[in-house]
Amino acid sequence: MLPPLCCNIGSVVLPEGSAWWETRETLETMDVSQNELISLPDELGTLEDLQQLDATNNRLRVLPPVLAELPALKKLMLAHNQLTQLPELGAFNLPPLVQLVASHNALTAVPPSFAGLIYLVELDLSHNRLGTLPSGLGGMRALKTLMLAKNELIELPADLVQSPPPLVSLDASENRLRRLRLSVPSLRTLLLANNRLESLELQGCAGLQELSAPFNIFGVLPSGMPYLAQLATVDLSSNKLTEVEQLSACASLTRLDLSCNELREVPPLLGNLSLNKLALSGNPLRTMPSAVLNGPTPKLLAHLRGKIVDTSPQWDGDMRGQMAPMQIDRSLGALGDENRPAQTPHQQHRQQHQHQHQQVMPYAAQQQQHPQATMQQQYLQQQQEMLHYGGGAAYSAGGGGGGFGRMAPPRGADCRASERGFDALYNRPPSQPTSERASSSRTSSRGPSPALQRPAQLQPPPAPPPSRPTHSVSASAPFQTETNSRPAPPASALDGLYSHVVKEGTELKVDGLKLTALPSGGYPETLHTILAASNQLRALPDGLSGLIPGLRCLDVSKNALSLLPFDLGGCPELQAVRVAHNQLRDLGFVGVVLSSLTELNADRNVLVEVPAALWLCPRLRTVSLCANKLTAASLHMPGGGAAAPLEYLDLGENRLGALPPLALFPRLREVHVQQNGIRELPVEHLMPLQKLQTLDISCNDVTMLPAELALLPVLQNLTIVGNAIRSIPQNVQQRGATAVLDLLKKRLPG
Numbered sequence: 001m002l003p004p005l006c007c008n009i010g011s012v013v014l015p016e017g018s019a020w021w022e023t024r025e026t027l028e029t030m031d032v033s034q035n036e037l038i039s040l041p042d043e044l045g046t047l048e049d050l051q052q053l054d055a056t057n058n059r060l061r062v063l064p065p066v067l068a069e070l071p072a073l074k075k076l077m078l079a080h081n082q083l084t085q086l087p088e089l090g091a092f093n094l095p096p097l098v099q100l101v102a103s104h105n106a107l108t109a110v111p112p113s114f115a116g117l118i119y120l121v122e123l124d125l126s127h128n129r130l131g132t133l134p135s136g137l138g139g140m141r142a143l144k145t146l147m148l149a150k151n152e153l154i155e156l157p158a159d160l161v162q163s164p165p166p167l168v169s170l171d172a173s174e175n176r177l178r179r180l181r182l183s184v185p186s187l188r189t190l191l192l193a194n195n196r197l198e199s200l201e202l203q204g205c206a207g208l209q210e211l212s213a214p215f216n217i218f219g220v221l222p223s224g225m226p227y228l229a230q231l232a233t234v235d236l237s238s239n240k241l242t243e244v245e246q247l248s249a250c251a252s253l254t255r256l257d258l259s260c261n262e263l264r265e266v267p268p269l270l271g272n273l274s275l276n277k278l279a280l281s282g283n284p285l286r287t288m289p290s291a292v293l294n295g296p297t298p299k300l301l302a303h304l305r306g307k308i309v310d311t312s313p314q315w316d317g318d319m320r321g322q323m324a325p326m327q328i329d330r331s332l333g334a335l336g337d338e339n340r341p342a343q344t345p346h347q348q349h350r351q352q353h354q355h356q357h358q359q360v361m362p363y364a365a366q367q368q369q370h371p372q373a374t375m376q377q378q379y380l381q382q383q384q385e386m387l388h389y390g391g392g393a394a395y396s397a398g399g400g401g402g403g404f405g406r407m408a409p410p411r412g413a414d415c416r417a418s419e420r421g422f423d424a425l426y427n428r429p430p431s432q433p434t435s436e437r438a439s440s441s442r443t444s445s446r447g448p449s450p451a452l453q454r455p456a457q458l459q460p461p462p463a464p465p466p467s468r469p470t471h472s473v474s475a476s477a478p479f480q481t482e483t484n485s486r487p488a489p490p491a492s493a494l495d496g497l498y499s500h501v502v503k504e505g506t507e508l509k510v511d512g513l514k515l516t517a518l519p520s521g522g523y524p525e526t527l528h529t530i531l532a533a534s535n536q537l538r539a540l541p542d543g544l545s546g547l548i549p550g551l552r553c554l555d556v557s558k559n560a561l562s563l564l565p566f567d568l569g570g571c572p573e574l575q576a577v578r579v580a581h582n583q584l585r586d587l588g589f590v591g592v593v594l595s596s597l598t599e600l601n602a603d604r605n606v607l608v609e610v611p612a613a614l615w616l617c618p619r620l621r622t623v624s625l626c627a628n629k630l631t632a633a634s635l636h637m638p639g640g641g642a643a644a645p646l647e648y649l650d651l652g653e654n655r656l657g658a659l660p661p662l663a664l665f666p667r668l669r670e671v672h673v674q675q676n677g678i679r680e681l682p683v684e685h686l687m688p689l690q691k692l693q694t695l696d697i698s699c700n701d702v703t704m705l706p707a708e709l710a711l712l713p714v715l716q717n718l719t720i721v722g723n724a725i726r727s728i729p730q731n732v733q734q735r736g737a738t739a740v741l742d743l744l745k746k747r748l749p750g
Contacts, residue, residue, distance in 0.1 A: 180199075190212070
């Protein structure tokens with residue numbers, strides 16, 4: 001509780017001999033931060049001259065309503081408390097706040113009166129539990145900085161989007177936004193990481209300079225990007241982008257991160273941009289050498305520039321870029337023209353598609369007019385369909401240059417053999433030799449029969465199947481493994497996914513099939529691995545330990561799971577669980593010590609606590625819990641005794657606030673605790689880690705490095721960027737971990 005004199009400074013009796021001329025009878029600034037206050041007194045309402053109140057890092061649950069009546073209050077700091085609501089600030093345009101920071105609380109709503117804060121320049125409501133924002137925020141005509149990160153927002157208020165204040169910076173990272181349309185000409189920085197965004201419209205954001213929207217589900221680029229003339233930094237990593245051609249028009253780009261998308265090709269014109277950084281790793285770019293893809297940006301840009309095709313004329317009479325597509329004569333008489341250019345596979349497929357919709361001439365009439373051309377036409381149609389079905393062996397080596405060569409049409413017995421093969425390909429009854437069909441058509445006195453009018457060979461072939469997918473999902477497909485063939489299972493087995501059981505029935509591989517559920521039965525007894533990442537799963541089958549008692553590895557990363565079955569921990573041989581990029585709030589399946597578990601990856605979920613039993617698993621080597629909502633207390637690490645033989649631990653991008661007791665795991669080789677608000681590095685937590693090779697403490701609040709770090713014998717990679725470590729000169733930090741450790745070694749006592 002605050003002393004009463006704090007609110008009545010004019011009644012304080014000064015000691016004799018004090019410099020009374022240096023005192024004031026009115027209080028303008030009050031700093032009560034870093035205490036354990038649970039409330040503030042109502043007497044604050046008497047401080048009519050109070051301009052700044054800092055109550056951060058206390059235990060405040062509620063604020064006195066008189067705060068809304070202070071006529072001079074301009075700066076109110078309330079971060080890191082336990083507030084669930086705010087007073088009616090803004091009523092009658094009081095107080096005249098310029099800055100309001102209420103981050104890291106438990107706010108679930110914002111009073112509608114906030115629209116009356118017409119002088120507010122900065123509003124920080126990040127790290128709360130806000131599900132909605134009140135309308136009227138668009139009326140804050142002075143608001144320039146709005147921070148809403150790490151809440152539960154599904155959308156932004158309509159007036160904030162349609163009639164926005166003059167925002168310069170907007171941070172709405174780590175919410176639940178799906179669609180967003182912004183038209184804020186003054187906006188310079190837009191941060192939207194870790195949402196569920198499918199579409200983003202930026203046509204009205206002409207002044208945008210930085211866009212950061214990784215870890216969303218964009219399938220296409222945000223609209224309007226080619227018109228953002230000042231856009232310099234773009235981070236669209238970890239999305240689902242398949243095409244980025246429009247980025248070639250963003251001439252001001254200097255940093256571009258497109259890693260971990262679904263790009264199969266990169267537009268060569270990106271090589272013309274003045275990029276300092278271009279990240280493309282994690283994309284299925286099979287045509288780009290890995291040395292180029294993972295190399296320095298200048299080398300990557302040079303590679304792209306080398307692929308630019310110049311379509312401008314290079315000499316007199318050059319028609320480059322002006323020639324119309326070649327017209328192919330498809331008449332029967334042209335089939336024997338040896339000077340006719342060979343058709344490309346695309347042209348052959350288009351000709352076949354047109355042929356399926358043509359009116360077929362009576363077969364007898366075709367035989368009378370072009371008996372030899374008919375055989376040629378049948379053979380050509382056969383080769384085209386073999387091409388579509390992957391019959392590449394039918395093409396001769398005469399094509400050269402990676403293309404397809406021409407083949408002379410068969411004659412005589414060869415043609416009849418081809419016709420028989422063609423019938424077999426489509427499961428048709430054997431065809432009659434061409435000469436016999438022609439003879440029958442000439443000697444028949446009843447005219448052509450229906451069979452002769454449209455014989456089986458000239459029936460329009462069935463529609464070509466779509467390109468073969470990576471995995472077939474046919475329910476009737478036989479059970480094919482990589483090393484053997486087995487009889488076809490019942491149609492209901494594994495709900496039609498039986499053909500995805502590979503490696504002699506030990507592995508179910510259904511990655512990226514957009515499944516919404518896994519089968520509820522029919523699993524082979526030999527199955528021990530399920531690979532079902534990148535689907536749309538919302539739940540796993542109940543009784544999983546009974547369905548697959550021998551389960552060893554479960555990978556359901558990049559789905560929409562909010563809960564794992566508790567009986568998953570009942571699988572006695574379970575070794576690896578990979579559930580990254582879901583919506584999990586707990587790991588309830590680790591209710592007891594799992595004797596076989598060696599790996600757990602639950603990155604990028606919404607975990608708020610970790611079962612204590614996890615740290616006691618006797619074979620656990622790897623734990624990755626990056627980008628969740630964990631605190632040091634919610635890790636529930638044991639106080640001592642036997643612990644898991646961990647070698648890799650990633651707790652980055654959480655809310656730890658302090659370094660966890662790493663000394664419990666002396667076998668650790670790699671530790672990541674970046675972006676956690678850690679302020680110090682206790683020596684007793686680090687010195688037992690004699691096998692530690694990598695330590696990442698970047699982007700924390702560390703101000704001093706203990707010199708004892710230099711005593712760790714194999715520490716090679718030390719990342720400290722983003723901290724306020726003034727004891728290590730910048731020129732030393734820039735030279736890397738070796739230089740930092742050498743400096744620390746010189747500071748060791750003795």
